[in-house]
Amino acid sequence: MADPEIPPPPWQRLPDRSSRKRREPISRDAIVAAAIGLLDREGLSALSMRRLGEELGAGAASLYWHVGSKDGLLDLVLDELIGEVEVPDPDPARWQQQLKETARSQRRVSLRHPYLVRVSIGRIPMGPNALRVTEGTLAILRAGGLSPRLAVQGYLLLIDTVNGFTVDETGVEDGGAPQLPPEELQKVADMARDYIASLPPEQFPNMTDLAGEFAFSDPDERFEILIDIFVDGLARRAAAR
Amino acid sequence: MADPEIPPPPWQRLPDRSSRKRREPISRDAIVAAAIGLLDREGLSALSMRRLGEELGAGAASLYWHVGSKDGLLDLVLDELIGEVEVPDPDPARWQQQLKETARSQRRVSLRHPYLVRVSIGRIPMGPNALRVTEGTLAILRAGGLSPRLAVQGYLLLIDTVNGFTVDETGVEDGGAPQLPPEELQKVADMARDYIASLPPEQFPNMTDLAGEFAFSDPDERFEILIDIFVDGLARRAAAR
DNA sequence: ACCTGAACACCGTTCAAGT
DNA sequence: ACCTGAACACCGTTCAAGT
Numbered sequence: 370m371a372d373p374e375i376p377p378p379p380w381q382r383l384p385d386r387s388s389r390k391r392r393e394p395i396s397r398d399a400i401v402a403a404a405i406g407l408l409d410r411e412g413l414s415a416l417s418m419r420r421l422g423e424e425l426g427a428g429a430a431s432l433y434w435h436v437g438s439k440d441g442l443l444d445l446v447l448d449e450l451i452g453e454v455e456v457p458d459p460d461p462a463r464w465q466q467q468l469k470e471t472a473r474s475q476r477r478v479s480l481r482h483p484y485l486v487r488v489s490i491g492r493i494p495m496g497p498n499a500l501r502v503t504e505g506t507l508a509i510l511r512a513g514g515l516s517p518r519l520a521v522q523g524y525l526l527l528i529d530t531v532n533g534f535t536v537d538e539t540g541v542e543d544g545g546a547p548q549l550p551p552e553e554l555q556k557v558a559d560m561a562r563d564y565i566a567s568l569p570p571e572q573f574p575n576m577t578d579l580a581g582e583f584a585f586s587d588p589d590e591r592f593e594i595l596i597d598i599f600v601d602g603l604a605r606r607a608a609a610r
Numbered sequence: 611m612a613d614p615e616i617p618p619p620p621w622q623r624l625p626d627r628s629s630r631k632r633r634e635p636i637s638r639d640a641i642v643a644a645a646i647g648l649l650d651r652e653g654l655s656a657l658s659m660r661r662l663g664e665e666l667g668a669g670a671a672s673l674y675w676h677v678g679s680k681d682g683l684l685d686l687v688l689d690e691l692i693g694e695v696e697v698p699d700p701d702p703a704r705w706q707q708q709l710k711e712t713a714r715s716q717r718r719v720s721l722r723h724p725y726l727v728r729v730s731i732g733r734i735p736m737g738p739n740a741l742r743v744t745e746g747t748l749a750i751l752r753a754g755g756l757s758p759r760l761a762v763q764g765y766l767l768l769i770d771t772v773n774g775f776t777v778d779e780t781g782v783e784d785g786g787a788p789q790l791p792p793e794e795l796q797k798v799a800d801m802a803r804d805y806i807a808s809l810p811p812e813q814f815p816n817m818t819d820l821a822g823e824f825a826f827s828d829p830d831e832r833f834e835i836l837i838d839i840f841v842d843g844l845a846r847r848a849a850a851r
Numbered sequence: 852a853c854c855t856g857a858a859c860a861c862c863g864t865t866c867a868a869g870t
Numbered sequence: 871a872c873c874t875g876a877a878c879a880c881c882g883t884t885c886a887a888g889t
Binding site: 560568575 | 616619728731732733734736741744745748749752758759761762763766767769770771772773774775777778781782783798801802805809810813814815816817819820823824827831832835836838839840842843844846847
């Protein structure tokens with residue numbers, strides 16, 4: 370998990386608790402694990418310090434000694450989940466496919482933990498796992514022969530692109546569940562379709578015409594189009610000079 | 611503003627208040643305007659129903675008669691701000707530039723109201739202004755000769771792409787201000803650079819090597835790269851078949 | 852070194868009651 | 871038709887006090 374060699378970034382919102390020995394029922398790791406469990410089961414709105422304390426059989430105030438604040442806890446949760454992202458070792462001959470694989474892995478993790486992208490907003494992920502993913506992704510981009518500048522811009526854009534897609538895909542949260550069940554999602558899509566189809570065609574010729582496409586538009590296909598366009602365009606730019 | 615011809619979508623979280631006559635100091639429009647003013651001045655975390663009531667010289671409970679809930683209010687705020695997005699009339703010869711202009715306008719609005727993208731998360735924007743923007747964007751895509759299917763996928767991806775970029779760009783919120791001031795942003799960037807540069811080079815050869823690039827990476831350039839790649843790739847796909 | 856209960860300063864929302 | 875104060879059920883966080 371945490372790599373003890375690497376000091377945390379200076380803006381980390383966490384108290385210094387280097388001297389932790391025995392593994393007690395309540396510890397930083399246990400709190401993070403419990404938080405992720407709660408988030409996976411009940412979604413972002415269910416996570417409160419009081420509720421999490423209950424879950425661990427402790428008072429809410431106890432948590433503050435370990436994680437400093439709710440914000441600090443979410444920093445830890447974010448890095449823990451970024452740890453689930455898989456980044457292949459760079460192979461210059463396959464760098465484009467490898468970049469796509471990285472993007473797909475990122476999307477998979479974001480779908481598995483639908484609150485993840487929302488937690489990441491406003492945070493600069495620089496925990497040990499984030500560093501590993503960043504380093505690995507940059508390695509692939511450099512293996513592709515991108516200039517230093519384009520490698521960094523491309524890396525930042527890849528994250529934005531995948532996050533933009535998944536924040537949309539996972540944005541709708543149910544009260545009780547982290548994500549609306551598929552049939553509910555379909556119902557929302559159907560309602561949107563019917564509403565679009567009911568608009569006055571003189572004013573909205575294109576929308577009414579395309580109402581059916583909206584309902585059947587496939588997110589998997591859409592994601593593949595996105596990373597195809599992105600990786601292809603990046604490669605083209607790299608080759609251009 | 612609101613177009614009375616178009617009925618609201620069925621999932622709109624607003625009470626039906628069709629019979630509104632005199633323009634009083636407190637009205638749906640006045641509440642939305644006050645909310646946007648407050649958000650512009652102090653950011654997303656400053657908006658509470660109590661605070662907004664104060665701002666309008668009314669009790670918080672009074673707002674509920676007009677906007678139903680905070681969620682309903684944010685639906686209205688979102689559509690009002692989408693109204694600031696400019697979409698050019700479709701010109702088949704210039705559709706690629708027009709798509710980029712639409713994306714740039716979207717980004718400008720999101721920078722002017724840095725909380726906007728966060729408000730839009732989890733909402734399907736289907737107010738009158740959103741319909742206008744969607745119809746206009748689809749018109750440009752159809753003018754470009756895209757198939758119905760690719761036009762819809764491309765439209766959805768364009769939004770995701772721009773939002774992914776701007777949610778990153780506007781993600782850091784200050785307590786007192788809607789957005790960190792530029793010098794604070796630079797300080798954050800410098801801290802990140804220094805931290806990256808301080809990492810062990812054996813473990814992070816690419817990050818340490820590229821630390822400088824991270825600090826100087828220009829968001830305007832990055833955005834142009836993004837829409838270049840995206841629009842170009844979309845055109846290529848459209849031409850491919 | 853760790854955990855606690857109680858308190859502070861907030862939230863969104865409801866509702867009976869007013870005009 | 872519109873607005874109110876008071877109440878309900880929550881928040882994150884602090885802090886003196888405990889062990």
